[in-house]
Amino acid sequence: MTGFARSEGHWQRYRWTWELRSVNGKGLDFRLRLPQGSDHLESEVRKRLSGRLSRGNVQVALSIALAESRLELVVNEAALQAVLDLKARLGDALDDRPLTMEGLLGMRGIAEFREAEDSDEAIETRDRMILDDLDLALDRLSAMRGDEGEKIVAILSRQIDRIETLTEMIAADPSRAPATIAARLSEEVARLVEAAPALDSERLYAEAVLLATKADIQEEIDRLNAHVAAARALLQQGGPCGRRLDFLAQEFNRETNTICSKSNAVAVTAAGLELKTVIDQFREQIQNLE
Incomplete structure (x- = not known):
């Protein structure tokens, strides 16, 4: 029941690694360590492990990294509108300088850069490929255990x-x-x-x-x-x-x-x-x- 296996994969800007470690055990026990945001994979991971293994204490770790960053500027429309409304209501009473893009971006909560999100279809494709590499790691683990x-x-x-x-x-x-x-x-x-x-x-x-x-x-x-x-x-x-x-x-x-x-x-x-x-x-x- 003792074994170790590793598999790696990549798709577009994502890279991932599976590591499986197995030691002796009276029954079948899994310890999963999935990255944040990948909890939706847990059920399928357990299903595939149970279908291939029947005994042992198995530690399963998945790591996902971005090969490149893709930032996007996100504007808080509600906050921006509130600032514009305030400027229109007060006029030049407090400050006669006009609002500039630089000034707006400098205001906390108006705009921020964050990692661009992929479409649902892209995420599904990535997850399918990640699970395929889990099967590859299981093949290698089973061979070693064999x-x-x-x-x-x-x-x-x-x-x-x-x-x-x-x-x-x-x-x-x-x-x-x-x-x-x-x-x-x-x-x-x-x-x-x-x-x-x-x-x-x-x-x-x-x-x-x-x-x-x-x-x-x-x-x-x-x-x-x-x-x-x-x-x-x-x-x-x-x-x-x-x-x-x-x-x-x-x-x-x-x-x-x-x-x-x-x-x-x-x-x-x-x-x-x-x-x-x-x-x-x-x-x-x-x-x-x-």
Whole structure:
């Protein structure tokens, strides 16, 4: 989700620049900085951003400058008429000098120079071209985010491979072999009967079998394998998948915690702890993915 893009354009006396910055975020959040007088563009800008991006904190800045100034003299007709009326009413009683252009321009509020305004049609043309350059900046931002995404996908694929390998190690651990489980149950029952001869060995054995069944981790292993397949499918299909992968990471962690809690073998516990480490790394990388 990280990226930067810039685009520039010009038309007649206007020049503008778009700058887009994107960083990681759980959702999609825009921070717009538009120049004064461009607030009418905000709705369309947000629409175009939402249509191209689905996740990340995105800062969008637009600057517009005038390549050349075009001044016009604006006369305050009401103020001018008031001065002329006053002159006509008082005549030469106060001042017998005639009014001159220089004198009128020197009066505050009679006339002033200001930037000439463009027609509505010209403004619409300019705005359309500015938004076209926003699309260009979005193309560049998406390309940069895509390049980053490909690198992250490669890392995630390796982590998924490691999760699958560790799951296979747990599934193949000798402690899960039926003969090993039977021998362990027999030893535990024999130890209890030796410590308390009054106990019913057959009842103890039945209880031990029940506990062993509850401690079996085959379901967790099957679900881990299913999640591995689902994660690979998401990465292969392309497109935004960060939220769905984040959900799978939670499921990976849930199954691994259960395996560690049920484990009665050192090797299985060690593999489970390494699984948790890889899953944490997997979740960290997913935060960088759209």
